[in-house]
Amino acid sequence: xxxxxxxxxxxxxxxxxxxxxxxxxxxxxxxxxxxxxxxxxxxxxxxxxxxxxxxxxxxxxxxxxxxxxxxxxxxxxxxxxxxxxxxxxxxxxxxxxxxxxxxxxxxxxxxxxxxxxxxxxxxxxxxxxxxxxxxxxxxxxxxxxxxxxxxxxxxxxxxxxxxxxxxxxxxxxxxxxxxxxxxxxxxxxxxxxxxxxxxxxxxxxxxxxxxxxxxxxxxxxxxxxxxxxxxxxxxxxxxxxxxxxxxxxxxxxxxxxxxxxxxxxxxxxxxxxxxxxxxxxxxxxxxxxxxxxxxxxxxxxxxxxxxxxxxxxxxxxxxxxxxxxxxxxxxxxxxxxxxxxxxxxxxxxxxxxxxxxxxxxxxxxxxxxxxxxxxxxxxxxxxxxxxxxxxxxxxxxxxxxxxxxxxxxxxxxxxxxxxxxxxxxxxxxxxxxxxxxxxxxxxxxxxxxxxxxxxxxxxxxxxxxxxxxxxxxxxxxxxxxxxxxxxxxxxxxxxxxxxxxxxxxxxxxxxxxxxxxxxxxxxxxxxxxxxxxxxxxxxxxxxxxxxxxxxxxxxxxxxxxxxxxxxxxxxxxxxxxxxxxxxxxxxxxxxxxxxxxxxxxxxxxxxxxxxxxxxxxxxxxxxxxxxxxxxxxxxxxxxxxxxxxxxxxxxxxxxxxxxxxxxxxxxxxxxxxxxxxxxxxxxxxxxxxxxxxxxxxxxxxxxxxxxxxxxxxxxxxxxxxxxxxxxxxxxxxxxxxxxxxxxxxxxxxxxxxxxxxxxxxxxxxxxxxxxxxxxxxxxxxxxxxxxxxxxx
Amino acid sequence: xxxxxxxxxxxxxxxxxxxxxxxxxxxxxxxxxxxxxxxxxxxxxxxxxxxxxxxxxxxxxxxxxxxxxxxxxxxxxxxxxxxxxxxxxxxxxxxxxxxxxxxxxxxxxxxxxxxxxxxxxxxxxxxxxxxxxxxxxxxxxxxxxxx
Numbered sequence: 051x052x053x054x055x056x057x058x059x060x061x062x063x064x065x066x067x068x069x070x071x072x073x074x075x076x077x078x079x080x081x082x083x084x085x086x087x088x089x090x091x092x093x094x095x096x097x098x099x100x101x102x103x104x105x106x107x108x109x110x111x112x113x114x115x116x117x118x119x120x121x122x123x124x125x126x127x128x129x130x131x132x133x134x135x136x137x138x139x140x141x142x143x144x145x146x147x148x149x150x151x152x153x154x155x156x157x158x159x160x161x162x163x164x165x166x167x168x169x170x171x172x173x174x175x176x177x178x179x180x181x182x183x184x185x186x187x188x189x190x191x192x193x194x195x196x197x198x199x200x201x202x203x204x205x206x207x208x209x210x211x212x213x214x215x216x217x218x219x220x221x222x223x224x225x226x227x228x229x230x231x232x233x234x235x236x237x238x239x240x241x242x243x244x245x246x247x248x249x250x251x252x253x254x255x256x257x258x259x260x261x262x263x264x265x266x267x268x269x270x271x272x273x274x275x276x277x278x279x280x281x282x283x284x285x286x287x288x289x290x291x292x293x294x295x296x297x298x299x300x301x302x303x304x305x306x307x308x309x310x311x312x313x314x315x316x317x318x319x320x321x322x323x324x325x326x327x328x329x330x331x332x333x334x335x336x337x338x339x340x341x342x343x344x345x346x347x348x349x350x351x352x353x354x355x356x357x358x359x360x361x362x363x364x365x366x367x368x369x370x371x372x373x374x375x376x377x378x379x380x381x382x383x384x385x386x387x388x389x390x391x392x393x394x395x396x397x398x399x400x401x402x403x404x405x406x407x408x409x410x411x412x413x414x415x416x417x418x419x420x421x422x423x424x425x426x427x428x429x430x431x432x433x434x435x436x437x438x439x440x441x442x443x444x445x446x447x448x449x450x451x452x453x454x455x456x457x458x459x460x461x462x463x464x465x466x467x468x469x470x471x472x473x474x475x476x477x478x479x480x481x482x483x484x485x486x487x488x489x490x491x492x493x494x495x496x497x498x499x500x501x502x503x504x505x506x507x508x509x510x511x512x513x514x515x516x517x518x519x520x521x522x523x524x525x526x527x528x529x530x531x532x533x534x535x536x537x538x539x540x541x542x543x544x545x546x547x548x549x550x551x552x553x554x555x556x557x558x559x560x561x562x563x564x565x566x567x568x569x570x571x572x573x574x575x576x577x578x579x580x581x582x583x584x585x586x587x588x589x590x591x592x593x594x595x596x597x598x599x600x601x602x603x604x605x606x607x608x609x610x611x612x613x614x615x616x617x618x619x620x621x622x623x624x625x626x627x628x629x630x631x632x633x634x635x636x637x638x639x640x641x642x643x644x645x646x647x648x649x650x651x652x653x654x655x656x657x658x659x660x661x662x663x664x665x666x667x668x669x670x671x672x673x674x675x676x677x678x679x680x681x682x683x684x685x686x687x688x689x690x691x692x693x694x695x696x697x698x699x700x701x702x703x704x705x706x707x708x709x710x711x712x713x714x715x716x717x718x719x720x721x722x723x724x725x726x727x728x729x730x731x732x733x734x735x736x737x738x739x740x741x742x743x744x745x746x747x748x749x750x751x752x753x754x755x756x757x758x759x760x761x762x763x764x765x766x767x768x769x770x771x772x773x774x775x776x777x778x779x780x781x782x783x784x785x786x787x788x789x790x791x792x793x794x795x796x797x798x799x800x801x802x803x804x805x806x807x808x809x810x811x812x813x814x815x816x817x818x819x820x821x822x823x824x825x826x827x828x829x830x831x832x833x834x835x836x837x838x839x840x841x842x
Numbered sequence: 843x844x845x846x847x848x849x850x851x852x853x854x855x856x857x858x859x860x861x862x863x864x865x866x867x868x869x870x871x872x873x874x875x876x877x878x879x880x881x882x883x884x885x886x887x888x889x890x891x892x893x894x895x896x897x898x899x900x901x902x903x904x905x906x907x908x909x910x911x912x913x914x915x916x917x918x919x920x921x922x923x924x925x926x927x928x929x930x931x932x933x934x935x936x937x938x939x940x941x942x943x944x945x946x947x948x949x950x951x952x953x954x955x956x957x958x959x960x961x962x963x964x965x966x967x968x969x970x971x972x973x974x975x976x977x978x979x980x981x982x983x984x985x986x987x988x989x
Contacts, residue, residue: 675881683889687976690896694983764883768961772930779926779968782975783919789978790915
């Protein structure tokens with residue numbers, strides 16, 4: 051029977067696609083709400099623990115698997131509730147249909163998140179982990195015209211992408227031990243196996259990047275460039291939760307690896323303090339909220355890693371409660387920003403003037419964030435602090451927890467007590483205040499009504515754990531008044547410190563710089579994640595030559611040791627087999643020399659074509675008709691493309707002729723020669739290396755019976771190695787899609803409509819900076835003249 | 843980027859472009875059909891068809907350019923992706939291994955027999971995606987209007 055979870059993912063993706071079509075744009079909000087309800091239904095009615103698998107390459111033991119258990123279900127429910135909330139909130143502000151693109155992106159992200167939460171093995175987890183990275187990239191960089199948004203999106207992509215690579219490496223390492231199923235892995239993996247140990251550490255890195263834990267937290271503050279609705283979904287209830295969720299899953303295994311628990315708990319509590327500290331000086335309200343998100347998820351992260359029954363229950367409760375109130379707070383800030391045009395921290399409180407419901411929502415959210423009774427924020431935080439305190443507790447953990455909790459109070463106070471005076475502009479629709487109030491109200495009611503929270507969190511914490519653990523977890527109580535316990539003392543101390551800090555902040559009104567992370571090293575770590583995108587941008591700005599140079603240099607450097615080790619030329623090396631081969635090879639070399647010496651682009655194109663067709667001649671000589679056909683066809687297409695490009699370019703290259711006195715030229719020459727030598731060496735060595743068990747015979751004998759074709763090359767491409775072909779097709783598809791995107795963007799840029807609005811002429815002279823692989827040059831950049839709308 | 847220099851198309855080429863492109867498409871389809879048993883296959887076929895369409899658009903008569911079939915890269919790209927996805931996932935639905943091959947031979951009477959394999963459907967997808975790639979490159983290179 052088909053399970054609900056994978057079906058839901060397909061349906062969500064279809065809904066996301068449908069929302070973009072012109073027919074459904076007006077119905078996009080309805081599609082969004084239905085998607086959220088679908089997630090809720092899946093959470094509610096999926097049979098627990100049933101695994102649905104999709105076989106991919108059974109010979110290799112690779113399959114995709116999904117399941118919904120008691121841990122997944124509440125988190126799915128949170129995703130569904132928040133999605134419905136943000137969709138309703140977004141739709142309230144926009145003209146019908148205007149927000150279709152945003153809603154579509156939100157639903158796409160939700161599909162990825164559902165896949166991540168329901169993944170039952172590491173391969174599936176990795177796939178959807180990367181999909182959440184990609185779809186959140188699209189959401190963070192949603193405003194593509196803002197350079198800040200683009201940088202932030204790249205930063206998040208690079209940092210969480212790094213975590214994705216760690217996850218992939220972990221999956222490969224652990225798969226080698228044939229325990230890729232998450233529950234089997236956690237229950238029975240051999241924690242003395244070095245592969246498992248390395249894998250579990252890598253999983254910690256992956257979780258830390260996704261949950262924006264120190265030192266990877268930098269991307270999250272930048273990520274607030276996303277539309278508010280996206281922030282509410284991503285940075286409260288879903289994306290950052292993924293890391294803590296992964297820790298919840300694997301903590302029992304981590305506990306068997308020496309040092310892992312300590313490292314994970316330390317990461318979490320350090321972030322708990324650090325994130326709140328950063329929020330204390332944030333000027334932008336959304337950045338303030340993002341900092342507290344990293345911090346609160348950090349506390350859950352630490353609790354999850356501790357993996358005692360008490361801490362696990364508290365971790366899940368904290369994640370659920372935090373998702374609710376933080377989504378509400380993001381929407382409060384979003385409403386204020388739409389109303390006043392300002393999202394400065396100081397303006398938030400004044401921005402709620404005249405709207406008692408909105409002000410109430412702000413106060414409830416802030417109270418939950420500060421962990422004040424009787425909100426659910428208090429209940430979850432108390433349980434967390436109690437769990438940390440009851441474990442053999444290092445003084446450092448206590449100190450950091452007190453600091454984090456105190457700072458949370460100070461940050462919440464900043465939010466409700468800002469003294470700005472923004473101008474109130476736009477009318478606020480009813481849902482602009484109702485949705486945040488519902489979120490705040492829910493966190494308030496869940497405090498006294500914490501029995502519900504307790505039941506859900508206990509069931510979730512027990513998922514996949516031992517019977518003893520389950521019994522202990524069932525004994526944990528989430529209550530507003532736990533009695534006079536150690537945790538209460540810690541909370542009171544933290545509250546007092548926090549109020550003191552808030553009072554001091556209010557008197558001195560510190561500027562961001564006063565409070566910026568105090569130590570130089572700390573400042574560097576803060577920037578580490580935030581600036582990753584700018585680094586990538588600056589590399590990209592170096593130009594084609596530099597990028598190609600860097601890529602080739604990196605390839606040479608990484609392959610060189612292997613090439614040296616494997617270098618083994620065949621003993622019976624024949625330099626030339628007959629005159630035709632010599633002729634073809636001579637033409638290739640002549641073409642390359644001609645290409646290097648050509649001053650005019652047209653001549654260069656002809657030389658390149660000469661090389662290509664001569665290569666075709668070589669294929670004739672060795673009797674490879676398939677390769678010949680492909681080579682010639684590719685050359686023809688290249689000629690056509692060149693014919694198009696050359697018409698748009700100056701006849702000669704603008705850059706001065708390369709001279710060997712220029713260091714950049716010498717560097718390029720060295721890299722090029724090294725790459726050539728390496729390739730030749732590899733070709734010679736590899737041609738002779740697999741003679742022990744040639745695969746060719748197996749392919750030719752099996753082509754007809756198994757592949758049903760006599761052309762072995764085609765059978766390999768379409769059957770034996772069809773999955774590889776699909777991978778190659780993806781590359782082709784993506785580059786073609788990129789091309790289409792470029793062409794469309796250019797058309798938009800030069801569309802007559804824009805020009806009619808009096809854009810200045812875009813003819814400018816820019817000095818192109820000296821690059822690592824490129825001499826400096828001045829070049830005149832001219833925009834194409836405005837199209838008149840008529841076709842050529 | 844400078845605007846394209848107006849280059850007059852030779853009249854002979856302009857008139858020949860249409861027939862050459864048609865023949866090219868036919869050759870491409872032949873390569874596709876025989877690909878499983880003889881040199882050819884979806885990739886080469888896609889390049890040949892793509893080059894033919896490109897030639898038609900670059901050199902054909904202005905009226906022909908406007909009505910050129912498959913002019914938008916999006917169409918073949920998306921259709922090809924659907925074909926590929928369908929062939930890869932179809933065996934899963936029937937409970938088989940992903941991307942395994944099935945064969946069916948039909949008798950076309952005088953022309954001979956024609957063998958339909960799931961590999962052919964897969965290759966059609968490959969062809970369409972490659973055609974899409976060629977058209978997309980052309981759009982970027984030439985700056986043609988339809989994306």
